[in-house]
Amino acid sequence: MNKKASNATALNLPMVDPLPEGTQKYFQICEEKLGIIPNVLKAYAFDIEKLNAFTAMYNNLMLAPSGLSKLEREMIAVVVSSINRCHYCIIAHGAAVRKLSKDPEFSDTLAINFRHCKLDERQRGMLEFAEKVTENSFKVEEKDREGLRKLGFNDADIWDISAVAAFYNMTNRLASATAMNPNTEYYFSDR
Secondary structure, three states: OOOOOOEEEEEEEEOOOOOHHHHHHHHHHHHHHHHHOHHHHHHHHHHHHHHHHHHHHHHHHHHOOOOHHHHHHHHHHHHHHHHOHHHHHHHHHHHHHHHHHOHHHHHHHHHHHHOOOOHHHHHHHHHHHHHHHHHHHHHHOOOHHHHHHHHHOOOOHHHHHHHHHHHHHHHHHHHHHHOOOOOOOHHHOOO
16 A cells, blocks of 8 residues: 655654545545545544544544534634644634634634633533643542533533543644644634
């Protein structure tokens, strides 16, 4: 199997070439829907099993039915990434928040300090919980989960908040450690 460079990270891990048919179709769908193939997918494309595991988890957490809206899940991604100072994810998911909220000021403020955003009590509680999962997950107690329940989240929602926060804590570290480059298009989208 041949390989070609992806330039998505600082690592020399060329993409599989040719890509399997299923991966080619997935990348084509990305290009049709997003206008780009996100560099995170190109970065993973040196190992199709790793790419498939990543995309399965991402698609389940961020796109599957949930008590959390797509915007709320992207908000969690931005806040976690901001805390972790993950360049790739702040830029990529900041673009998603801009698109979903139709509010560039909100997206940029969220990336700097979510406490400066106009949030309802439910969203603020959700982001404070994601912040605690990111900074001190070992300190999460039943009173934290109960606080979310009082805001209207059910236990499946609390799982989703926790899972999205945990996923971005993992991906932030991988993106930072490999110097993953955000697609240039993210900087300009929906402004």
